[in-house]
Amino acid sequence: MQKLTIQWQRLLNDKNxxxxxxxxxxxxVNTGVLKLKNALAELGIEVELIQKAIDFSVFENNPLQSNSILINGKLLEDWIGGETGKSKCCDVCGDSECRTISFGENTFESIPENLIIKAGLLAAAELIEN
Known part of the structure; x- marks a missing residue:
């Protein structure tokens, strides 16, 4: 069985x-991965979700690491032809600007389920070709 690995990482401060x-x-991510698991099981592809927490010191050095999704080691934005951006967020993030994703004419602060599914399907198609 082939494996599609989706890794999502985000900031968790000292208060969790x-x-x-x-x-x-x-x-x-959770609902998108569940849908991908159901759809791709028929094709013999196992979907694995890894949720990784980064602490504030790592976040401060590179805020764009937070809220990133890697699918088989490749950024979600790269799978769908999107772009990474950044914007001011909230108190938890301090003065750092956090990750955004631009796709088409839209910019997203949180990553929509449909983009997660789209990227997952593109990655799965690549697995099938190999």
Missing amino acids: QTCPRCSETGET
Whole structure:
């Protein structure tokens, strides 16, 4: 069985808190991965979700690491032809600007389920070709 690995990482501070956009993305990652698991099982592809927390010191050095999704080692933005951006977030993130994703004419602070599924399907198609 082939494997599709989806890794989502986000900031968790010393109080185990994350920002609203990471929290929303956490929900869409879980529902998107469940849908991908159901759809790809028929094709013999196992979907694995890895949720990784980064602490504030790592976040401060590179805020764009937070709320990132890697699918088989490649950024979600790269799978869908999107771009990484950044914008001011919230108190949990301090003065850092957090990750956004631009796709088409839209910019997203939290990553929508449909983009997670789209990227997952593109990655799965690549597995099938090999």
